[in-house]
Amino acid sequence: MSAHTHHDDNDFLFKYIFSTDHKMIAKQFLLTGTFMGFIGMMMSLFFRIQLGWPGEASPILEAVLGSWAPDGVLAPDKYLALVTIHGTIMVFFLLTAGLSGTFSNLLIPLQIGARDMASGFMNMLSYWLFFLSSILMLASLFVEGGPAAGGWTIYPPLSALPEAMPGSGLGMTLWIASMAIFIMSSLLGSLNYIVTILNLRTKGMSMTRMPLTIWAFFVTAILGVLSFPVLFAAVLLLLFDRSFGTSFYLSDIFIAGKALEVEGGSPILYEHLFWFLGHPEVYIILLPALGITSEVVATNARKPIFGYRAMIGSILAIGFISVLVWGHHMFVTGMSPFLGAVFTFTTLLVAIPSAVKVFNYLTTLWKGNIKFTPAMLFAIGLVSTFITGGLTGIILGDSALDINVHDTYFVVGHFHIVMGLSGTFGMICGIYHWFPKMFGRMLDKRLGFVHFWLTITSAYGVFFPMHFLGLAGVPRRYYTNSSFPLFDNLIDINVTISIFAMIGGIAQFIFLYNLLYSIFKGPKSPKNPWLSNTLEWTTPVEHIHGNWPGAIPEVHRWPYDYSKPGAELDYIPQDVPMGPDEKDEGH
Amino acid sequence: MLDLLIIVSVVLGIIALAQLIKVLELAGQARGENSWDVTDRDNKTQARLMPVFLVVYFASIIYQMVAWGKYLLPVSASAHGETIDNLMMTSWIVIFPVFILTHILLFYFAWKYSYDKNRKAEFFPHSNKLELLWTIVPTVVLSILILYGLNTWNNITTPVSQEEDPVLIELYAYQFGWIARYAGDDREFGYANVRNIEGVNALGMDSTDSKGWDDKIVRAEFHLPVNRPVQFIFRAQDVIHSAYMPHFRAQMNCVPGMTTRFGYTPTITTSEMKGITQNDEFNYILLCNKICGAAHYNMQMDIIVESAEDFEAWLGEQKEFLPIDGSPKALEVESIEVQEEATDGSASTTASIN
Numbered sequence: 005m006s007a008h009t010h011h012d013d014n015d016f017l018f019k020y021i022f023s024t025d026h027k028m029i030a031k032q033f034l035l036t037g038t039f040m041g042f043i044g045m046m047m048s049l050f051f052r053i054q055l056g057w058p059g060e061a062s063p064i065l066e067a068v069l070g071s072w073a074p075d076g077v078l079a080p081d082k083y084l085a086l087v088t089i090h091g092t093i094m095v096f097f098l099l100t101a102g103l104s105g106t107f108s109n110l111l112i113p114l115q116i117g118a119r120d121m122a123s124g125f126m127n128m129l130s131y132w133l134f135f136l137s138s139i140l141m142l143a144s145l146f147v148e149g150g151p152a153a154g155g156w157t158i159y160p161p162l163s164a165l166p167e168a169m170p171g172s173g174l175g176m177t178l179w180i181a182s183m184a185i186f187i188m189s190s191l192l193g194s195l196n197y198i199v200t201i202l203n204l205r206t207k208g209m210s211m212t213r214m215p216l217t218i219w220a221f222f223v224t225a226i227l228g229v230l231s232f233p234v235l236f237a238a239v240l241l242l243l244f245d246r247s248f249g250t251s252f253y254l255s256d257i258f259i260a261g262k263a264l265e266v267e268g269g270s271p272i273l274y275e276h277l278f279w280f281l282g283h284p285e286v287y288i289i290l291l292p293a294l295g296i297t298s299e300v301v302a303t304n305a306r307k308p309i310f311g312y313r314a315m316i317g318s319i320l321a322i323g324f325i326s327v328l329v330w331g332h333h334m335f336v337t338g339m340s341p342f343l344g345a346v347f348t349f350t351t352l353l354v355a356i357p358s359a360v361k362v363f364n365y366l367t368t369l370w371k372g373n374i375k376f377t378p379a380m381l382f383a384i385g386l387v388s389t390f391i392t393g394g395l396t397g398i399i400l401g402d403s404a405l406d407i408n409v410h411d412t413y414f415v416v417g418h419f420h421i422v423m424g425l426s427g428t429f430g431m432i433c434g435i436y437h438w439f440p441k442m443f444g445r446m447l448d449k450r451l452g453f454v455h456f457w458l459t460i461t462s463a464y465g466v467f468f469p470m471h472f473l474g475l476a477g478v479p480r481r482y483y484t485n486s487s488f489p490l491f492d493n494l495i496d497i498n499v500t501i502s503i504f505a506m507i508g509g510i511a512q513f514i515f516l517y518n519l520l521y522s523i524f525k526g527p528k529s530p531k532n533p534w535l536s537n538t539l540e541w542t543t544p545v546e547h548i549h550g551n552w553p554g555a556i557p558e559v560h561r562w563p564y565d566y567s568k569p570g571a572e573l574d575y576i577p578q579d580v581p582m583g584p585d586e587k588d589e590g591h
Numbered sequence: 592m593l594d595l596l597i598i599v600s601v602v603l604g605i606i607a608l609a610q611l612i613k614v615l616e617l618a619g620q621a622r623g624e625n626s627w628d629v630t631d632r633d634n635k636t637q638a639r640l641m642p643v644f645l646v647v648y649f650a651s652i653i654y655q656m657v658a659w660g661k662y663l664l665p666v667s668a669s670a671h672g673e674t675i676d677n678l679m680m681t682s683w684i685v686i687f688p689v690f691i692l693t694h695i696l697l698f699y700f701a702w703k704y705s706y707d708k709n710r711k712a713e714f715f716p717h718s719n720k721l722e723l724l725w726t727i728v729p730t731v732v733l734s735i736l737i738l739y740g741l742n743t744w745n746n747i748t749t750p751v752s753q754e755e756d757p758v759l760i761e762l763y764a765y766q767f768g769w770i771a772r773y774a775g776d777d778r779e780f781g782y783a784n785v786r787n788i789e790g791v792n793a794l795g796m797d798s799t800d801s802k803g804w805d806d807k808i809v810r811a812e813f814h815l816p817v818n819r820p821v822q823f824i825f826r827a828q829d830v831i832h833s834a835y836m837p838h839f840r841a842q843m844n845c846v847p848g849m850t851t852r853f854g855y856t857p858t859i860t861t862s863e864m865k866g867i868t869q870n871d872e873f874n875y876i877l878l879c880n881k882i883c884g885a886a887h888y889n890m891q892m893d894i895i896v897e898s899a900e901d902f903e904a905w906l907g908e909q910k911e912f913l914p915i916d917g918s919p920k921a922l923e924v925e926s927i928e929v930q931e932e933a934t935d936g937s938a939s940t941t942a943s944i945n
């Protein structure tokens with residue numbers, strides 16, 4: 005499709021606001037996602053104050069949170085509200101929309117050699133629906149009773165009955181509305197990504213010559229299209245139960261002094277529907293992060309990614325298995341033990357393609373020639389978090405072991421490391437790497453180095469100790485551990501975690517400063533600052549509609565010809581024709 | 592005070608950092624570098640930090656194990672729990688070496704192969720042998736773990752048979768507390784439904800069902816005999832709760848509209864466990880492990896494991912739900928009033944925030 009649309013490029017409104025250009029939309033996703041991410045992060049710092057110093061008056065909390073923290077002590081239901089919105093924002097707004105929205109949009113057309121997305125209009129719509137859903141989610145913070153507070157999983161009946169807790173009133177309705185719009189945004193985006201990848205590849209760009217980023221975005225989009233509609237159905241039925249007196253999820257309930265007229269529903273049904281999205285969602289976050297880092301590792305190790313086809317195979321395998329494992333979140337719901345056994349089996353299978361990926365990363369580094377750009381540092385950080393968090397998954401996926409660690413801080417430690425850290429590291433890695441492509445300027449490397457080392461140290465300082473809390477039997481979503489004498493001596497651990505959380509939080513402001521400063525004042529970027537092979541670096545630094553001023557380059561080779569024997573330079577871009585005696589690595 | 596400390600350290604940290612960066616920038620400019628291109632010096636510094644980080648990371652893990660290892664749950668107090676702990680230990684034995692090895696490789700390679708413009712990276716796009724190796728080895732190891740895990744799981748989830756003479760207990764969860772019901776001599780629970788809930792009848796028991804007349808209802812704590820199987824039934828009144836008894840490696844959700852079950856055999860009495868943990872205050876606990884509202888963090892019940900005789904004696908003292916003539920016992924009201932006061936602590940926190 006020709007991206008030269010009818011309106012004038014100087015028109016501010018259409019250039020910056022209602023743009024249909026994928027590069028501008030990518031930036032819009034990035035800025036909105038980052039903004040939401042900082043809000044989510046600040047929330048975690050607020051509730052970490054309560055967990056580290058339970059019940060102590062904190063003027064900061066009182067000043068910022070007002071009536072949520074009377075006399076400077078966070079109220080129990082508002083603690084849960086903060087945890088819930090923190091989780092929701094981090095999972096969906098930062099690491100789904102912020103991550104996929106930014107990089108799928110930016111990179112798909114640029115790396116496959118297309119002038120824009122298949123439908124620029126749908127793409128624009130996708131962003132504005134995301135924007136609207138962000139507004140609704142933030143608005144829910146200000147309504148009577150506060151925002152949704154039943155956890156990011158919003159299990160009914162807690163989420164279905166306004167009398168169950170303050171957050172289950174208007175705040176929950178807004179949560180559902182916001183997520184419904186979010187899902188539409190995600191679907192529009194994903195369909196567009198799939199169609200674009202399948203149809204708009206430039207000449208020579210066969211599927212097995214696509215960069216691993218594109219493979220990851222492709223499988224991610226398919227996962228999104230398959231699983232988000234199920235969440236849509238789940239929350240729709242929940243809305244019916246809340247507002248129209250149905251009882252899909254409700255049965256035999258006595259609350260607030262009276263028995264309700266509900267019969268025959270099952271909360272377990274909701275859990276199945278939720279996790280049918282909820283688990284693939286983890287990979288919707290993880291796969292793009294892995295795709296991004298594969299690209300960055302190969303570029304900066306100046307070496308082909310090891311086992312390109314095995315990497316594609318494991319992306320596909322992970323994608324496929326990930327829709328068959330949702331029941332591992334439900335081992336102790338009373339679900340049939342046979343089902344539990346099946347889900348244990350499928351869950352542990354995921355470890356195989358994951359292990360292949362890790363070893364392939366390691367082998368790519370082996371005998372490489374590594375340049376430590378900030379992006380590369382975060383990529384290495386991701387490999388570390390992916391290993392650390394993935395290994396504890398082997399414990400949680402085992403139904404017999406999950407009995408005792410389910411819903412404890414062990415889980416919180418596990419998923420933050422494997423999903424939260426790997427996802428954010430992947431996203432940050434992508435920002436450092438493609439910032440020049442997005443803004444035409446360079447980020448400051450020194451701030452990047454400081455940012456990385458502070459982040460990885462504090463991240464492990466926050467999340468590693470959580471495993472100990474979990475193995476000591478501390479449940480998650482607890483306002484304080486101080487009501488059980490059994491947990492009294494765990495306060496040291498909680499203080500440690502909270503202090504590291506604050507250091508980590510400050511480190512992100514260094515990053516924010518670097519971003520904002522460099523967008524306006526950073527040094528101008530050269531065309532191909534990292535000496536990379538992929539097509540996006542053949543486009544001009546200044547963004548133009550249609551990406552390439554002339555014809556779209558033709559692709560002659562796979563993207564990983566780094567340090568190829570016989571070549572003069574240590575990289576050969578994809579649009580360079582094959583030499584006469586060259587061996588073609590991807591077809 | 593705390594806030595002041597935070598603010599002061601934040602401000603100092605930022606100032607220190609700003610100074611550091613200024614110095615680095617000036618030094619870089621003096622050498623004629625720009626602010627983004629990674630120089631040989633940068634590569635050297637970052638490469639050196641890799642093994643340093645590895646050592647710090649491992650050291651911090653060792654520190655955590657030494658300093659906090661003693662806070663972990665003590666030995667399992669139930670029979671199946673021991674099999675869980677063994678499986679857990681086996682999993683750690685598999686996981687830990689992989690963790691250590693891959694981390695050493697990762698940070699060693701990063702350090703060893705840092706950029707040198709006189710060297711070219713090895714062009715090594717793939718190797719079927721290697722890839723096969725690390726597909727097959729994890730497959731084999733995981734197969735063993737899966738089989739071992741599923742075997743353990745099957746043993747745990749096989750219901751206790753009636754021949755084993757299990758104690759039958761219903762744990763009933765509500766916002767925000769627990770009630771335990773013993774089935775009584777007829778080994779059956781009386782019918783109960785939320786629509787019968789009224790006054791002191793928090794379980795919604797049907798007073799016309801004679802099976803329920805000998806049921807015994809207790810709050811605040813419940814007792815278990817050592818070395819005899821216990822079959823639990825779980826119900827919930829309002830929202831999902833989860834009955835979590837960490838010392839027994841036991842957990843099951845309590846779901847409104849359905850009953851769930853779990854069984855185990857306690858093997859260590861409370862007083863023995865006091866000795867094992869060297870803590871005279873030690874008590875087994877039941878806590879709620881599924882978010883259920885504002886006071887979710889404070890839904891507790893104590894569990895006392897004791898000898899069969901002590902258990903029978905204690906159970907003998909508990910009042911039956913209804914006498915044979917079918918009218919509620921006055922005594923029941925009294926004991927519940929005491930409990931209401933005990934749970935009031937948590938109830939008042941909820942009340943104040945609503």
Ligand code: HEM
Binds near residue numbers: 505
């Ligand atoms: C500044 C860094 C972060 C800190 C200090 C932090 C801390 C926490 C803590 C303490 C909890 C509450 C545990 C509980 O009571 O159950 C939590 C919940 C959660 N966090 Fe984070 N977190 C951070 C970043 C992230 C990121 C990057 C993600 C992205 C995936 C994330 C996703 C979640 C989710 C999904 C929950 C569960 C919410 C729920 O229980 O409903 N967090 N976080």
Ligand SMILES: [Cu+2]
Binds near residue numbers: 329330
């Ligand atoms: Cu999952």
Ligand SMILES: [Cu+2]
Binds near residue numbers: 764831833881883890
């Ligand atoms: Cu509860």
